[in-house]
Amino acid sequence: MLEISDLATSYGKIEALRGVSLQARSGEVTCLLGPNGAGKSTLMLTLAGILRPQRGSVRFEGRELVGQTPAAIVSRGMALVPENRLVFPALTVRENLLAGAFKRRDAAGIRSDIDAMFGRFPRLSERVDQLAGTLSGGEQQMLAVARALMSRPRLLLMDEPSVGLAPIVVAEIFSIIRQLHREGVSIFLVEQNAHMALQVAQHFYLMEQGRVSFSGTPGELADDDVIQRAYLGQRKAA
């Protein structure tokens, strides 16, 4: 579904991605692990068209995305839930959802999708007319997910949805990821929380210093010594 090959993105002279290649399959949850500064968020912003890569290609459902505007990428069916949520703080919860549906023109469909979001995220339905900036971190994360879903993406990109949230909220976010997966939404997830990611993802990549250094299934991930030490805290050392 998503094929990334030899993708390189720089900030000025700093090379954040140094030729990244990976794939996300349709109907699966694919998870990218990696330490801070590995280039995970740079990759996500490049996929969404916010950053422009120096070289490489991103093919989504067979079509090239590099060079496309963020708007065109949303229209193709890919939406990003960015790191730190990035909700519209001065807009209400409902307006945030409406903004998420900006590329759609089916007013009735948008209305019923908003109702569906409130069914999926009951906490948001209690705060329809509240400004998004006044929501708690967990509520903002749910709003960010709901806003991305409003564009009806076939592939949902999620950049560290659990960061900075209480464990109970993290569990809630991951149960939403599982639910979306069951409903057939493909998900490409960036996480630092390997324990949680192990429960939802079917395929893993590890990224270090702008390169992919590991690719495998959850079983292979759990068996890898290095990953165990760095991400799983040697719990299963045997």
Next chain:
Amino acid sequence: MLDVVQLLLDGLLDGAGYALVGLGLSLTFGGLKRLNLAYGATAMLAAYVGAWLHIRHQAPAWLVALTVVASAALIGLYVERLCFGLPRDESTQPRGAPIAGADGREVVALASSFAIWMQLEQLAVNLLPRHLNAFPSLAAEGQWMVAMDVFGSVSGVAGGELMLRPDRLALAVMTVLLTLGLARWLERSRAGLAWRAVADHRVAAHLVGMPVSRLQALGFAAACALSGVAAFAMLSLDAQVTPMFGMWVLLKGLVAAILGGLGSVRGVLWGGLLLGVVESLAQSWLGALAREFATYALLFIVLVAPWRASGRSAL
């Protein structure tokens, strides 16, 4: 008593004019969080193009009005590209900056729009070098004189008469409708939502698929078109235009916009009216010099006032 009513009335009518010239300025600031110092000069050059048509080619008032509004919008596009246009993607920003807001471009926009102010003003003066230039007057046309007679007879208040120019009243009504209509449109329409979303968070606006650069250019041009509406309306009251007009638009518009909370569309209406009333009372009680002084005193009080609301983003 009647004097005070007359003063308040004059102040409100003047104030509506201030609100009208401040409207586009506040809209631009609300959307871009950047101050357009070339705003007054844009209105002035557009007015000069209209005056030039009027003087050299005897163009009718409606054509002058259209020309002034269209010129202001075009000049606005020029100013936006030069001073406020941002790169199509955010990747040229320094590391981490796409998420953060302030990046020094405010200062660049401010300084370059100041330079463009000088350029536009010079263009206008080259177009019509005389200090005083004729401008089409709507008040001199038939239907307005009739309206004036009607008002003269109905506005009689016990013991005296209030003076009321119907053209000024019409301008005030237009300002109120335009301001409230614009605020409502920003709140209710899809395009209004997009404008507010871009103002609120550029990266997030990109992520939901909004054409951020295009929205910004269009919004900027629309705000400048509003300055053209204001210019035509104000100048047709006096039937003349001078090179001082640009400075006047920027100064009064900016004070009205700041009083109402810079960036707030409804606020600029209240800010303009407040400024008009304070000026009118100050002039009457303390003399003509106090009029300008009152403007700055009011601005000073609002800027240092401990009760001022900070960080609001209401319309």
